Amino acid sequence: MEEQEPFKGGKESQLSVQEAARALGVDSFTLLGFIQRDRLTATRSASGEIMIPESELARLTNSERSAPC
């Protein structure tokens, strides 16, 4: 697993995988696939849990409409 620059979103809300999946209307497996395919940027909490910034969900549902493949 390769680490990137720390997320500089300040106090932006972060959602768990389940919460983010629910917000997109998909399942957790699909959401994790989005992260693996770089469609969503995620962070890890100190305990190692994957967290998704709310702005990423907004980007995915509102503005980004590029071909996924």
Add this chain to the structure above:
Amino acid sequence: MLTRNGEPVEHVVPGYAGHLTRSELNAYNAAFKTIHSEFSELEKIQEQLDKLVKIRWDHPANLRQFTSVETQDGGGWDAYGILLKLSKGDVLLCRQADGDQWAAIQRFPADSPYAQAHGSAEILLTGNTARDLTNEYMAQAQHTLRFMASNLVAQAQTVVWDQYSQANPDRVMRALSERCAHVVKNTEVVQEVESVKESVNQAPRQSRSIRV
């Protein structure tokens, strides 16, 4: 009988060769309860992948068209097999309606926010043969499943360390991570939780961006 911290070491949990004390078992159960539904999903997907690997997709008897799919770019595809059934949607093995290309296409609930923005069918992978495409899809799905398992362990870890730090959390986490690793048949999950544990000890509450 063995004892640890004054308690009998007598409780058995699935997928773990060791035994837990009552305090450790309480921590284990509390943590597992928080990931139970996702763990069930993990098991269901792994079972499907185990069956998928046995199907000979190059055999004509296994390739019967049963529906058609249109992707958002207007491409028409004929579906010949279900690669994965998910709790919200599925992944189909498809062949181009007017060509020879094969694709793994995921269908999403049409009323989901994601489908509203991107369409209800999305190409995940393309390939020249059904067999090669399916093999590649299965490898990717297995990778995602390991990712899912390691995330469940991390979620459970939050509960164990925050609420049961006196209950031998190392041992409890070993039991939980081995249970998750057992489902996805891989030791990476156990190794990952070890590295996460180190990071918890060294760096308090910080988040970091990741690529997988």
